[in-house]
Amino acid sequence: MVLGVVADDFTGATDVASMLVRAGMRTVQAIGVPQGPVPDDADAVVVALKSRTAPVEQAVRESLAALRWLQAGGARQFYFKYCSTFDSTPAGNIGPVAEALLEALDSDFTIACPAFPENGRTVYRGHLFVGDRLLSESGMQHHPLTPMTDANLVRVLQAQSRARVGLVRRDTVAQGAQALRAAFEALRRDGVRLAVVDAIEDDDLRHIAQACDGLPLVTAGSGVALGLPAVYAARGWLQPDAQAAAWPPAGGAAAVLSGSCSEATHAQVAHWIEAGRPAWRIDVRQLAAGAPVAAQALAWARERMAQQPVLVYATAQPEVVRAVQAELGAQRAGALVEQALAAIAQGLAEAGVQRLVVAGGETSGAVVQALGIARLRIGATIAPGVPWTRAEGRPLWLALKSGNFGAPAFFSQALQEAP
């Protein structure tokens, strides 16, 4: 293993794994901290945690456990993958986890860069943009669990960190890896431990990846990973493999589950419904009242899925989510939806679904855990950041879609492009 990645959610893990596979690294995604040995045919292992919204202490503990397993497996560099929209609560967990990993690696400097230009995420003067809008005006201010109300990443990260946070501006990034290394060194001398680095295009990410050669830890969205395989190949650690994403075809019925309330997912659910495809909406109040919502949804799905793929969704507009959260609390409402979708996923798999598209990071975490999957192999990319994946040891193919990724037709497109 060359690279060991700790990812703070499951869709984020497939996103970074997909980036590595596209650049020719054979990559395995482990669900939770693995027990056994490192697979001998993997250049990179991505440990997928569900730590983004966990209490800080738990997120740190699990991240350190993942790091220890990756270290024991011989990884030469480590990567903490978080969201390209820097999803976190005021308490963390990006800052505390980054600091704990740095300390465990006996290192005193790393970068922070969520930029992913292919998906419209750019960082300029420390401010995160989603397309043409600041993060705080992008829709992410309404996220059910991690509302992002400040686009200034230096301020956001500093509020979560004990260590000093600094900034490397785009003008330096554009000058290339050498200038970046000099900037890192200057910041380090000034006592900065975490440096937010601007990036607005893929070449910036390549420069950043090169400049991180020699740093034990990189912290970033999936973007910086696009430049790493070339660095490892130049060092002679990696022979890029063009077949890294190839595997056998899928069969069985297909379904889509959506627990994401992000803007892109709204458009995808609406597109599906407008096309007249079968869709079942989960009512959170009924769930809270103890109604057998999962069983009803499953009975409905079983009647239809032999003819065509079905969608079960909890996706709702911000005002609807806010009203439910005011009654139940955000955590409880989220947990109820996640448990219901996880139970439905189990029922669908038992009923013969073999291709499952899941929208939402927390949702994907709940579904994959309920399905008892230990490892995912990463396949071809459907949309930037979303690959098809295959559960190891059973005939089940999953596309775990980050809330804000994919075009409106994503659900149908994913099923058309299923292996």
Ligand SMILES: Nc1ncnc2c1ncn2[C@@H]1O[C@H](COP(=O)(O)OP(=O)(O)O)[C@@H](O)[C@H]1O
């Ligand atoms: N109608 C709803 N009301 C309240 N919470 C909801 C509703 N629908 C989904 N949720 C919760 O919102 C959260 C969405 O997070 P996630 O699955 O990570 O999506 P995304 O990838 O868009 O961030 C989940 O915890 C989910 O259970």
Ligand SMILES: O=C(O)[C@@H](O)C(=O)COP(=O)(O)O
């Ligand atoms: O970096 C990204 O944007 C994604 O990989 C990711 O982590 C998204 O998380 P969710 O929107 O919660 O799925």
